[in-house]
Amino acid sequence: MRLPLRRGRAAPPVEAALGPALSEHRWYRKAAELSGTGTLTMARRLPTLIGQVMRLAWRASRRDLAATIAFNVAAGVFTAFGLLATTGVLTALFSAGPTPDRVRAAAPELVLVGAAITVRAAFSAGAQWAQARLRPQVEQIVERQLYELTTAIELAAFDDAEFQDDLHRARLRGMDSAPSMVDNAVDLFTAAVGVAAAAGALGVLHPVLLPLLLLTALPEGWAAVRAARLGYLTQLDLVEVRRRSWIMSDLMTERRHAAEVRSFTVRDFLLRQYAALAAHTRRVLLDLARRQTMSQIWGDVLKGIATALMYTALGMLLWRGVMPLAVAGTAVLAIRAGQTSLVNLVYALNRCYEDGLYFSDYMAYCQTAERRVRGARAGVREPGDVERQLEALRAFGEIRAEEVTFTYPDSDAPSLRGVSVRLGRGEIVALVGENGSGKTTLAKILAGLYAPQSGVVRWDDTRVGDLDPEALRRAIAVVAQDHTHWPMTAADNITMGDDLAAAGVRAGVDEAAAAAGADQVIATLPLGLDTLLDKRFADGCELSGGQWQRLAAARGFYRDAPLLICDEPTAALDARAEHHLFEQIRRHAARHGRTVLLITHRLASVRHADRVYVLDAGRVTEQGTHHDLMARDGLYAELYDLQASAYRQGDDEGGALAAKSAVRNLKPRPPS
Numbered sequence: 001m002r003l004p005l006r007r008g009r010a011a012p013p014v015e016a017a018l019g020p021a022l023s024e025h026r027w028y029r030k031a032a033e034l035s036g037t038g039t040l041t042m043a044r045r046l047p048t049l050i051g052q053v054m055r056l057a058w059r060a061s062r063r064d065l066a067a068t069i070a071f072n073v074a075a076g077v078f079t080a081f082g083l084l085a086t087t088g089v090l091t092a093l094f095s096a097g098p099t100p101d102r103v104r105a106a107a108p109e110l111v112l113v114g115a116a117i118t119v120r121a122a123f124s125a126g127a128q129w130a131q132a133r134l135r136p137q138v139e140q141i142v143e144r145q146l147y148e149l150t151t152a153i154e155l156a157a158f159d160d161a162e163f164q165d166d167l168h169r170a171r172l173r174g175m176d177s178a179p180s181m182v183d184n185a186v187d188l189f190t191a192a193v194g195v196a197a198a199a200g201a202l203g204v205l206h207p208v209l210l211p212l213l214l215l216t217a218l219p220e221g222w223a224a225v226r227a228a229r230l231g232y233l234t235q236l237d238l239v240e241v242r243r244r245s246w247i248m249s250d251l252m253t254e255r256r257h258a259a260e261v262r263s264f265t266v267r268d269f270l271l272r273q274y275a276a277l278a279a280h281t282r283r284v285l286l287d288l289a290r291r292q293t294m295s296q297i298w299g300d301v302l303k304g305i306a307t308a309l310m311y312t313a314l315g316m317l318l319w320r321g322v323m324p325l326a327v328a329g330t331a332v333l334a335i336r337a338g339q340t341s342l343v344n345l346v347y348a349l350n351r352c353y354e355d356g357l358y359f360s361d362y363m364a365y366c367q368t369a370e371r372r373v374r375g376a377r378a379g380v381r382e383p384g385d386v387e388r389q390l391e392a393l394r395a396f397g398e399i400r401a402e403e404v405t406f407t408y409p410d411s412d413a414p415s416l417r418g419v420s421v422r423l424g425r426g427e428i429v430a431l432v433g434e435n436g437s438g439k440t441t442l443a444k445i446l447a448g449l450y451a452p453q454s455g456v457v458r459w460d461d462t463r464v465g466d467l468d469p470e471a472l473r474r475a476i477a478v479v480a481q482d483h484t485h486w487p488m489t490a491a492d493n494i495t496m497g498d499d500l501a502a503a504g505v506r507a508g509v510d511e512a513a514a515a516a517g518a519d520q521v522i523a524t525l526p527l528g529l530d531t532l533l534d535k536r537f538a539d540g541c542e543l544s545g546g547q548w549q550r551l552a553a554a555r556g557f558y559r560d561a562p563l564l565i566c567d568e569p570t571a572a573l574d575a576r577a578e579h580h581l582f583e584q585i586r587r588h589a590a591r592h593g594r595t596v597l598l599i600t601h602r603l604a605s606v607r608h609a610d611r612v613y614v615l616d617a618g619r620v621t622e623q624g625t626h627h628d629l630m631a632r633d634g635l636y637a638e639l640y641d642l643q644a645s646a647y648r649q650g651d652d653e654g655g656a657l658a659a660k661s662a663v664r665n666l667k668p669r670p671p672s
Contacts, residue, residue, distance in 0.1 A: 049356040050188075052363060053138075053181045060137035064130045068186050071127035075120045076193030082116035131186050135179045142178040142362065146170060149369035152469075155449040157372060160409040166365045168243050173235065174362025181355040188348035194341030215306045223299025224350035227292040232357040234288045241277050248274040389471035394562050396459045399423040399446065399595070404455035406441055415441045417618040418455070422611075423563070428589060428596045430606035432636065433615035439599045442615070443565050446597065448472040479556035481568035485548055487534035490522055494529075494554045508558055515584045516553035517577055546573050553581060557588055564589065567599045578602065603640045612636065 057065045150167065157163045251257050252270050261267060399422070406416040416438045423429045423446075431439040444450045446457060448464055457464040464472060486493050494509055509529065513519040525531035525541055533551075535542040543551070553569055566585060570578040582605045589596045598606060606612055607626040614622035614629065614636045622634050629636040 045360075046353060046356055049181070049359055049363075050185050050352065053178060053185055053359060056138055056141055056178060057134055057182045057185075060141050061134055064134040064137070067130035068127050068134060069189065071123045071130065072186070072190045072193055075123040075127065075190075076197045078116045078120040078123065079194060079197040082113050082120065127186075127190065131183065134182060134186075138179040138182050139175075142175050145366060146175060146362070149366055149373060152373045153369050154372060154451065155444065156409060156451070163409075165239055165243070166361075166368065169239055169358075169361045170365035172239075172242075173358035174365065177355040177358035178362060181352060181359050184348050184351040184355055188345065188352050191341050191345035191348050195345055197341075215310070219299045219302030219306060222302075223295045224346050224353075226295045228350050228354035228357070230288060230291050230295070231354060234284055235358075238281055238284060241280055245274060245277045245281070248277065386468050386471045386474070389468055390474055392462070393459055393467075393471060393475040396562060397425050399457070399459055399563065401442070401446060401457045402455055404442070404445060404452040404457065406445060406450060406452045413618075415618050416445070416452070419615070419618070419620050420455075421446075421613050421620065421623075423595050423597060424610070426589070426593050426595060427610040428586065428598060428608070430598045430600065430609040430612045431615060432600065432603060432606060432612060432639070434639070436617075437615040438618040439615055440567055443567055443597060443599055446563075447476050447478060447565055475561050476563045476565060477556040477559035477561040479553050479564070479566045479569040481571045483548065483552035483555075485533070485543075487536070488532070489529065490525060490531050490533055490551065491529035493533060493551045494518070494558050496555055498558075512554045512558035515557045515588050516550050517580055517584070518547075518550040518554040521547045521550055546577060549573055550577070550581075557584075561594070563595050563597065565597045565599075568601070569598075570600070570602065570605075578605075603636070603643055 054065070248270055252261065252267075252274070261270065401419060401421045404416055404419045405414055407414040419438070419442060421429070421431075421442070431442060433439055441450065445452055448457075448467075448469060451465070459467070459475075486496060488496075491509060494512060510519070513522055521543065522528055522531075526539070532540040533543060534540040549569065549571070550573075553566075556564055556566065556569075564585075569585070570581055573581060582602075585596060585598070586608060588594065598609065600606060609626065612622075612624065612626060612629055613620050614634070616635055622629055622632060622636055624632070630640065
């Protein structure tokens with residue numbers, strides 16, 4: 001049933017749904033650039049693209065690729081042999097004499113034709129079998145390559161809209177195009193062998209027919225390549241729109257959004273957004289269909305003219321007695337076979353051309369990702385020696401961030417401006433400040449997830465840029481506010497990434513769960529640690545926000561890392577659970593000698609921190625212990641008093657505190 005839009009309100013244009021005018025988007029600029037490339041340009045690029053995909057196929061299975069090529073060549077040879085043998089059959093049948101005698105004379109040639117057809121069919125079946133084996137192996141290679149690069153690239157890339165679009169295009173058609181292009185390249189080779197066989201037979205029968213046969217392929221080839229190019233430009237035009245449409249679809253169909261969609265009655269709003277995007281897509285695709293149809297019509301008209309010229313030439317040869325009737329009959333068969341192969345060749349060329357455009361997107365993404373991954377590891381000494389570096393990190397004495405500045409992609413204002421902090425071995429260091437002050441960004445830089453544009457982070461005297469990213473990240477455990485709800489078992493959610501745990505060895509799970517209060521959650525699950533935490537699957541369970549947060553904390557406690565970063569670890573917890581978790585963080589750090597970086601808005605929980613850094617607008621404005629900062633009477637004291645006032649009784653006292661905070665806002669803050 002089609003859902004109607006709200007009456008009386010027109011659907012907004014797609015530009016309103018997407019924000020900036022589409023004509024200003026970079027995909028439109030790239031489309032304009034590509035529109036200036038012609039068929040000859042792409043014809044020059046196609047051999048390179050085919051070479052790249054053939055190298056992928058060679059990596060996937062040398063045996064299957066070699067078998068596919070060999071069987072197709074053999075099938076083409078027997079096609080040509082069968083056509084030439086047909087000449088002998090027709091010559092015998094068209095000769096003078098009684099019909100039985102002519103049939104007996106043609107019998108040996110008929111046996112040869114039948115044998116050639118049988119052997120050709122056997123080789124073609126072998127080629128299809130080897131080609132079918134090759135496709136899934138190529139799929140696995142291209143998927144793994146994309147996932148390996150995407151999971152290795154630096155986190156900042158995911159904040160870049162251009163990177164997101166490149167990744168989307170690589171996933172959208174790029175991965176699918178690689179195995180398809182292998183098939184199409186093999187089909188192109190097969191058709192080329194067929195054309196060569198027919199052309200060879202025609203060349204033997206009469207050379208003038210050969211260029212005429214090839215002439216019939218040019219119009220259809222032009223039409224097919226033009227249609228493919230128009231299709232690619234259209235897909236390029238719709239990348240941003242379709243990505244937005246999929247987001248709208250996800251909002252309307254995914255379980256995690258269903259409650260809020262209904263609570264805020266945003267159904268009509270989402271439908272209007274989706275309708276605007278769908279209308280734009282429909283207009284673009286209808287225009288594409290019109291332009292591709294016109295190209296096909298012109299191609300068919302020109303092909304018909306070329307075919308008429310070829311048969312006219314054949315008739316002239318017969319009329320002038322240059323070609324015997326039997327040879328002419330064979331020529332007709334060769335022409336029909338050649339035209340069939342030419343149609344297959346043009347179709348395969350069209351598919352190669354079209355898939356090659358998308359495959360080039362995939363290859364461009366992989367090359368860009370490889371450069372970014374190599375750039376992130378450019379200063380790494382002995383990058384393979386992860387264990388050696390990890391052991392050195394476990395024995396660190398101090399972590400320092402020195403004059404760190406960081407700006408997110410496409411952002412004008414820095415999130416951090418010359419920030420310096422220090423974390424001593426075994427200390428609990430807190431970062432506090434208002435929303436947007438840069439706390440989480442600084443934590444991600446200390447965790448090695450972001451690289452600062454200026455400044456440096458050191459573990460003792462070793463720069464983070466000189467460390468293997470794998471070693472650095474294994475030395476850090478993170479309890480994040482926006483943690484992932486892994487659709488796996490409860491045990492996997494705690495031991496994530498632990499190979500021993502994956503093998504069934506779960507030492508330390510109970511201790512970590514108890515420390516985070518997650519043991520109480522696990523006790524309520526029907527299969528305990530083996531319960532699947534995803535309601536979308538049979539026997540799966542769903543947890544509350546606070547229960548998920550306890551599992552995330554247990555994951556951080558379980559990980560054997562010298563630095564524990566807790567970013568708002570109690571945001572979804574009740575007061576009792578919050579107090580318990582902060583107590584456990586302190587005990588856990590003391591018991592295991594771990595350094596803790598604590599980010600929280602609950603300032604009562606940082607009173608026992610060894611050092612507190614106060615961030616404001618990307619700068620460290622205050623630092624010291626809780627008592628030092630309260631005595632300083634700056635931003636920290638103001639925020640602490642505001643929170644404390646919520647728990648105090650009496651309107652007069654609350655009003656006095658509010659007045660005191662207002663006065664502080666008028667006074668200049670002391671320098672850090």
